[in-house]
Amino acid sequence: MIPARDFSTRRRPRGRAGDVAALVVACALLSAAVYTALLAWADARHARASVDAARKEIADANARATALQAAAAAEGAVGARAVWSVEAPPPRIVQALAELLPRDVRLETLNLRYGAQLEVEMTLTARTAAEYDLFLQALESSPAFDRIILGNESRTDAVRASVRARYHGGEGS
Amino acid sequence: MRIRGFSRASLSPGALQPSALEPNVASLPEVRDAVARVAAELGLGRTAVTVVAPQGVARLLLLELPADVDAVEFARYRFADLPYPAAEAVVDVLPVRGGRAVAAAMRRIVVEDYEAVVAAAGLEQDRLDITSLAALAGLLKDAGGGELVLDVILGDVAYAMAAHRGGVLSVLRHRRRDRRDGEPERLHAEAERTAALAGAPMGRLRVVGTGARSLLRAWTAEGWAATAGWEAAEGAGVPRDAAELPWLGALLA
Numbered sequence: 474m475i476p477a478r479d480f481s482t483r484r485r486p487r488g489r490a491g492d493v494a495a496l497v498v499a500c501a502l503l504s505a506a507v508y509t510a511l512l513a514w515a516d517a518r519h520a521r522a523s524v525d526a527a528r529k530e531i532a533d534a535n536a537r538a539t540a541l542q543a544a545a546a547a548e549g550a551v552g553a554r555a556v557w558s559v560e561a562p563p564p565r566i567v568q569a570l571a572e573l574l575p576r577d578v579r580l581e582t583l584n585l586r587y588g589a590q591l592e593v594e595m596t597l598t599a600r601t602a603a604e605y606d607l608f609l610q611a612l613e614s615s616p617a618f619d620r621i622i623l624g625n626e627s628r629t630d631a632v633r634a635s636v637r638a639r640y641h642g643g644e645g646s
Numbered sequence: 647m648r649i650r651g652f653s654r655a656s657l658s659p660g661a662l663q664p665s666a667l668e669p670n671v672a673s674l675p676e677v678r679d680a681v682a683r684v685a686a687e688l689g690l691g692r693t694a695v696t697v698v699a700p701q702g703v704a705r706l707l708l709l710e711l712p713a714d715v716d717a718v719e720f721a722r723y724r725f726a727d728l729p730y731p732a733a734e735a736v737v738d739v740l741p742v743r744g745g746r747a748v749a750a751a752m753r754r755i756v757v758e759d760y761e762a763v764v765a766a767a768g769l770e771q772d773r774l775d776i777t778s779l780a781a782l783a784g785l786l787k788d789a790g791g792g793e794l795v796l797d798v799i800l801g802d803v804a805y806a807m808a809a810h811r812g813g814v815l816s817v818l819r820h821r822r823r824d825r826r827d828g829e830p831e832r833l834h835a836e837a838e839r840t841a842a843l844a845g846a847p848m849g850r851l852r853v854v855g856t857g858a859r860s861l862l863r864a865w866t867a868e869g870w871a872a873t874a875g876w877e878a879a880e881g882a883g884v885p886r887d888a889a890e891l892p893w894l895g896a897l898l899a
Contacts, residue, residue, distance in 0.1 A: 478738050478740060480752050481774045613845070624708075625706075625725075
């Protein structure tokens with residue numbers, strides 16, 4: 474039986490019809506669509522803006538980490554969150570990632586979730602799919618990260634993708 | 647399972663252009679007429695149809711679901727970086743083993759484009775599904791024997807690769823196809839990278855979708871082992887190579 478997955482804009486109540494007709498809409502087999510749209514590669518101005526934005530995010534994350542530490546200390550209980558923020562402050566994560574980035578892969582955004590574990594969520598832009606894959610290989614083999622989950626991945630000639638991973642500082646888990 | 651009827655109509659190049667962002671139907675009269683012709687040949691009458699949109703029209707995401715969280719709501723939350731407003735996304739999920747789900751987001755104007763074709767052709771729509779999820783649902787039914795299974799789902803303009811073991815999906819990738827020379831080699835390298843990301847040597851490599859058979863031939867010629875994701879038995883009612891029809895997965899699930 475076909476499962477009830479439905480992307481209709483107006484979902485209908487499910488019946489239990491014996492017959493199901495599947496209408497598959499696809500390109501004609503001989504009409505290979507050629508996508509020639511090129512992702513314009515960031516110019517120097519864009520690159521500088523990206524770096525500035527990343528720095529601001531790091532500064533914001535630092536401020537949040539400091540606030541969390543202060544709050545934990547004030548409560549007299551240093552929980553896992555505060556421990557992580559001490560052992561793995563944002564600059565250390567950025568440094569760990571920077572060592573894995575091939576030349577043509579750029580870190581666009583970075584979100585750090587401090588909890589019992591430190592979850593790292595990032596979006597990246599790569600000039601080519603091969604460069605992006607090099608980064609993934611490096612991330613996969615890095616002792617500092619594990620539990621890698623690939624997120625959205627879009628590609629024309631360049632790749633823009635999101636990745637989640639757990640940072641554990643290289644001691645294994 | 648036996649398919650009672652199968653019909654197919656070709657479209658001229660450019661009549662339908664799968665895209666996740668823009669309306670896909672470039673020539674409504676042509677696509678509408680083709681759909682109506684297929685429906686008439688099958689004698690569908692008032693049978694409600696499930697519309698299966700092609701690959702490349704949706705964002706896909708593999709999710710680890712937190713306990714006691716609605717999968718679709720969580721998917722909406724995780725689709726935070728869509729290149730269009732979140733309110734325009736139609737989201738649904740394919741639950742898979744291991745507390746995970748494959749979520750997909752389609753832009754509303756893209757969904758409406760396909761729905762408009764069905765309505766214009768005088769058909770009643772039941773559901774609207776996505777080829778990648780339909781294929782994956784069927785492929786995951788055959789979980790293999792503990793080895794890593796890597797499935798390649800080919801569409802006209804995009805493809806997906808899914809690595810799973812024991813039915814637990816660990817890596818899902820979704821990319822635009824590059825059908826220029828060397829595609830078989832590129833896809834095989836991509837498959838090996840995907841297996842590496844899954845953290846296990848590749849056990850079985852399976853292919854379904856547009857050009858599956860020619861890809862398998864090319865890989866065989868290189869000495870790379872791979873099989874079709876499924877085959878049609880004699881008399882199954884599928885007149886074409888079943889491996890070329892990824893949406894059959896929805897019927898197998």
